Amino acid sequence: MTTFGLCSLFLASAMAIERALAITNPHWYSNHMKTSVTKQTLAVIWxxxxLFALLPIAGVGEYTRQWPGTWCFISTGDREVPGNMFFAITFAVLGIFSLLVTLSCNVVTIRGLIIRCKTKSGTSQSSKQWERLTTETVVQLLGIMCVLLICWSPLLVLMLRMISHQVSSHECNSTAVTSSRNSSRDVQLDCNFFLTAIRLASLNQILDPWVYLLLREILLRKFCLVANAVSNCSIEEPKETQTALDALNKQNHQDGNNLDKPQGSKDVNI
Structure with a gap:
């Protein structure tokens, strides 16, 4: 969980940095960013x-069974273990740092795309295609930023909170925390929320591909067409009903006038 969790965050940061370089310095990017550089970067990250995840084997930090005893993760409150606080704090700080790098680089990319789109605005086919690609990329980046924040922020912030309050997984199952009812309740809430936070972080690897697949311009256009069709149907249906009622009332009025006329009478045009 430590390896794949940090890898997903670092890979997202590397992709965000690459996008920002490609938009802000396209000439430097095309000359220096080769396939070999990408492979080396991936190998270094992994x-x-x-190596960081294997630190407990070297005696730095510890993995313990977490509440409710069905999964293992970094211990957050055991100060007796050598280097445990360093290991837990480093994981949380690295995760928050990678989130900040990803968000800042995505903001730079969105700003660069919007500026370039304004400079290329016009009626030509290339400018319209650039506007379409810009819109699709901006929507995807906003979706990625939202998914990263929602999935990872609760876990990383809660880890720092539990470290500062010296809350460990042993206290979740233990009944030793009875000095105060409020303190034991806070500990239990932290433990329960920690389980929810790790589930959210695990969902990140599942949701990221769907963000790229679903937030595409062609699917967004189809969604808009369907929404427009539904709204038009809901608007036109009352109009058609009112038109039919008006026609029926008109027909009834004409029939009433015909019945009021005596038989054999003729209309005289004056």
Whole structure:
């Protein structure tokens, strides 16, 4: 969980940095960013994260069973273990740092795309295509930023909170915290929310591909067409009903006038 969690965050940061460089410095990007650089960057990220996750084997930090005893993760409150606070704090700080890098680079990318789109505005086919690609990319980046924040912020912030309050997984199952009813209730809430936060973080790897797949211009256009069709049907249906009622009333009025006329009488035009 430590390896794949940090890898997803670091890879998102690397992709955000690459996008920002491609938009802000396209000439430098085309000359220096080769396929070999991408492969080396991926290998370095995987190796560094794997080495960090293996620190407990070297005696730095500890993995413990978490509440409710069905999964293991970094211990957050055991100060007796050598380097445990360093290990837990480093994980949370690295995660928050990668989130900030991703968000800032995505903001730079969105700003660069909007500026370039304004400079290329016009009626030509290329300018319209650039506007379409800009809109699709901005929507995807906003979706990625929302997914990252929702999935990872609760876990990382809660880890720092539990570290500062020295709350460990042992206290969740233990009945030793009976000094105060409020303190035991706060500990239990932190433990329950910690389980929810790790579930949200696990969903990030599932939701990221769907963000790229669903937030595409062609699907957004189809969604708008369907919504427009539904709204038009709901608006036109009362109009058609009112038109039919008006026609029926007119027909009834004409029939009433015909019945009021005596038989054999003729209309005289004056």
């Amino acid at each position: 190796c560094l994260v794997l």
